[in-house]
Amino acid sequence: MIHMRNISKIYDDNGTIALDHVNIDIEKGEFVFLVGPSGAGKSTFIKMLLREELPSSGELIVNGHDVVHMVRHDVPYLRRGLGVVFQDYRLLPDKTVYENVAFAMQVIEAPRRLIQRSVNSVLDVVGLREKYRCFPSQLSGGEQQRVAIARAIVNSPALVIADEPTGNLDPDTSWDIMDIFQRINKSGTTIIMATHDKTIVDRMKKRVIAIEDGHVVRDEAKGVYGYAV
Amino acid sequence: MRFDTIEYFVQEVFRSLKRNNWMTFASIGTVAVSLFVLGVFLILVLNVNRMASMLESQVQISVYLQEDIKQVDRVGIGQDIEKMQGIESVKYVSRDEAKKRLAERLGDQKYLLDALGDKNPLPESYEVTVKSPDMVETAAAAISKMDGVEEAKYGQDVVQHLFDITRLMRIFGLALMVLLAGATLFIISNTIRLTVFARRREIAIMKYVGATDWFIRWPFMLEGIVMGFIGGIIAAVALRSFYAAMAAKIYDTLAFFPLMPQYPFMNYITVALLLAGMVIGAIGSTISLKRFLEV
Ligand SMILES: Nc1ncnc2c1ncn2[C@@H]1O[C@H](COP(=O)(O)OP(=O)(O)O)[C@@H](O)[C@H]1O
Ligand SMILES: [Mg+2]
Numbered sequence: 435m436i437h438m439r440n441i442s443k444i445y446d447d448n449g450t451i452a453l454d455h456v457n458i459d460i461e462k463g464e465f466v467f468l469v470g471p472s473g474a475g476k477s478t479f480i481k482m483l484l485r486e487e488l489p490s491s492g493e494l495i496v497n498g499h500d501v502v503h504m505v506r507h508d509v510p511y512l513r514r515g516l517g518v519v520f521q522d523y524r525l526l527p528d529k530t531v532y533e534n535v536a537f538a539m540q541v542i543e544a545p546r547r548l549i550q551r552s553v554n555s556v557l558d559v560v561g562l563r564e565k566y567r568c569f570p571s572q573l574s575g576g577e578q579q580r581v582a583i584a585r586a587i588v589n590s591p592a593l594v595i596a597d598e599p600t601g602n603l604d605p606d607t608s609w610d611i612m613d614i615f616q617r618i619n620k621s622g623t624t625i626i627m628a629t630h631d632k633t634i635v636d637r638m639k640k641r642v643i644a645i646e647d648g649h650v651v652r653d654e655a656k657g658v659y660g661y662a663v
Numbered sequence: 664m665r666f667d668t669i670e671y672f673v674q675e676v677f678r679s680l681k682r683n684n685w686m687t688f689a690s691i692g693t694v695a696v697s698l699f700v701l702g703v704f705l706i707l708v709l710n711v712n713r714m715a716s717m718l719e720s721q722v723q724i725s726v727y728l729q730e731d732i733k734q735v736d737r738v739g740i741g742q743d744i745e746k747m748q749g750i751e752s753v754k755y756v757s758r759d760e761a762k763k764r765l766a767e768r769l770g771d772q773k774y775l776l777d778a779l780g781d782k783n784p785l786p787e788s789y790e791v792t793v794k795s796p797d798m799v800e801t802a803a804a805a806i807s808k809m810d811g812v813e814e815a816k817y818g819q820d821v822v823q824h825l826f827d828i829t830r831l832m833r834i835f836g837l838a839l840m841v842l843l844a845g846a847t848l849f850i851i852s853n854t855i856r857l858t859v860f861a862r863r864r865e866i867a868i869m870k871y872v873g874a875t876d877w878f879i880r881w882p883f884m885l886e887g888i889v890m891g892f893i894g895g896i897i898a899a900v901a902l903r904s905f906y907a908a909m910a911a912k913i914y915d916t917l918a919f920f921p922l923m924p925q926y927p928f929m930n931y932i933t934v935a936l937l938l939a940g941m942v943i944g945a946i947g948s949t950i951s952l953k954r955f956l957e958v
Contacts, residue, residue, distance in 0.1 A: 484871070506876075514873035526865055537865075541874035543665050589872065 435593060435624045436460040436483065441492035443478050443648075452478040454648040455492070460626065462592070465619045467635050468628040469659055470645040476628040479645065480597050483626070484516060485509050497592050514542055517586030517594040517623075521601040523578045525570040531557070531581050532566040538585045556584040560614055576607035583614055587623070594618060596627040600634065608634060632659035668878070675882035676889055679858040686854040687890060693850045694894025694943065695901070697843035698936045702902040704836040705932060708829055710923055715825035716796070717921050718818065724803045726789040727813040736811045737787065744791055744806060749798040754790040761785040786813060844943060851890060851947030855883050859951060883948045891944025895937040902936070903929050 436458065443453040452475045460466055468476045481487040482494060485501050494501040499512040525534050532553060539549045557563045560580035570578050579599060586594055596615070600608035612634055619625045629635060635642060635658060642657025643650060652660065680687050726744070728737060737755075745753050756764075762783050766773050793802050799817050807815035859866070869879050906929055913922055 510870075510873040510875045512873075513871060518871050524864065524868060526868065537868065538872040540667070540671060541869045541872060541878055543668050543878070545665070546667050585872070 435462045435464070435497060436626075437493070437495040439493040441482065441489045441494055443475070443482060443487060444490045451648050453482075453489075453645075456645075456648075456650055458643060458650065458653070460624065462624055463619070463622055465616070465625045465638075465640040466627070467638070467640055467642045467657070468626060468645065469630075469635060469642055469661065470651075471661065472630075474645045475648045476645055477597055480518075480595050480626070480628060483593075483595055484518060485512055510542075514589060515592050517583075517589070517591035519579070519582050519586050519594065519596040519599045521598040523570070523575075523582045525578055525581055525585075527570055530567050530569055531562055531573070534570070534581055535585045535588050538588050542589065544589075552588050552590075553584075556588045559587070559617065560584045574607070575603050576610055579603065579607075579611055580614065583611070583618075587618055591623065593624045593626065596625070598628055598630060600629065600631055605633065612638065632661070635659040672882050672885055676885045679861070679882070679886055680889065682861060683854055683857050686857055690851050690854045690890045691894045691897070694847050694891055694940050695897035697847045698895055698898035698940055699901050700843060701836075701840055701939070702898055702932055702936055703905070704832065704839065705935070706902070706906060706923075708832045708836055709928075711825060711832065712829045713923060714921050715822060715829060718822050718825065724791040724793070724799065724806065724815050724817045726791055726806050726815045727786045728788060729811050729813045730786060732787070732811045740809055740811055741789055743809060744789060747802060747805065749794045749802065751792040751794045756788045756790055758783050758785050758787055761788065791815075847894075847943050848947045848950065851887055851944055852951040854890070855887055855948040856951040858883060858886060880949075880952055883952055884945055887944035887946075887948030888941045889944070891940035891942070891947075892937060893940075894944075895940030898940070899933040899936045902932065906932075 438456055438458040441453055441456045442451070444451050456479070468479060470476055478487060482489055482501065483496050485496075485504060489502055492502070496512065497515045499508070499515075501512065504512065526537065529537060535553045535556060536549050539552060544552075554563065554566075557566055560583055562577060562580055562584065565573065565577065570581070573581070579602075583594075583599075586596075594615070599615075600611055603611065608631060615625055615627065616638075639656045642652065642654050642659070644652035644657075644660060726740075728740065741753055741755060744750060762776070762785055765785065766776055769775060791802070791806070793799055803815040803817050806812060866879055903925075906925060910922055910925060
């Protein structure tokens, strides 16, 4: 699913080496935690998968797309195979729950009938079918993040990427979110999640990749968070 | 493109036209004023141009003969001219005929001629017309070198003047056009930039879920095009009444003035203005989108 060889990322503007010769392979169906201190390079890692940032050197294949040599024109098609969730939800405040999710299908010109069916089904997955007419401001943080997850999976991506999705949520709510991720993963979707949440990582017993200062310092199959909180 | 997509684009355009209503208003106003001024220039240039070519096509060469010329030589000159390339007709004007014409032209002031008594200072001449206007100059030059010809004159001054005027107007008009187009582009792209800014979150999400650049670009392009189009309509309507009023005035006072007839001339101008407005709108929005789409 992801094949990363000697990937380095140096930000041109300030010369920061955010990733330094990283080698990682992630298979289809895996659930991977990306851990490490602040500024380690986790978000940079994720941005490269989405081709929001271009690697400075190395090879990167994501879901069958050669990200390094990809032309601009093909970027949207890479992203259609990926779902992405952020710490700050990034919902559109003037659209309802339903519209926020449907938006992700509208803008890739999915047929209207398919949109209706898919949106209803993913709202079931995240348990927000009843609140489809609410606006984000009428929802709790956890509910908003569930809408964001629904939006990320509505186009049936092969890979869901989440950058600290529980960063703004209390522990109980975080578990609800992890529960959803786990169910999505069980249906065969690969999940990569950058997180600071020790409890979650330790309890889930999934693969853990630890990054420090741009280097992969640890990669364990049933790992733990490994940092003092 | 899907019908749903078109519906979505149209909704987006009207939403943002409403959202930025002051800037929208200012943009449309600027487009309208700029296009109106451009239109006025276009009309002026085209009319003066037309007048110049009409005069030019009527150009005759007046060939004045030397005073002491013999009749044989005079006839010979006439034949020589007729044999030249590109000559349409040659007409002899006697001294009496010339005096009669002068008298006619003087009208009320004919008494000036009376002072001459029986004397006639006017020379004999030929009126030569050529087949095409661009031959006038060479023909006149050749004729004036002939023996027995005093001088060969044509309305070069007037025509030359008119052409000089149109050339100036064209240059000036072009400069003005560039300036106005620049100002219009500036204000349209700023309006679109506001829209882009207002919708930056939406655009970021669109990019994350894999919308193509063109899908993202279209609503903004359409917004620019719609503003340009509305500005064009306003300019065209104003210009049409302006031209109608001007035409009425000119027909009243200067009936002979060869003004372009309103139809279909003004229809072409209208189409030109609408197209110009839409093109400017599209370019304006492209400018403001270029930087931010490169993510
Ligand atoms: N757009 C950017 N321009 C320059 N430097 C950046 C940029 N984004 C991140 N960095 C730097 O790269 C390093 C890694 O950042 P990031 O990937 O955000 O780390 P993390 O997500 O693990 O906290 C940091 O030193 C950060 O300051
Ligand atoms: Mg980060």
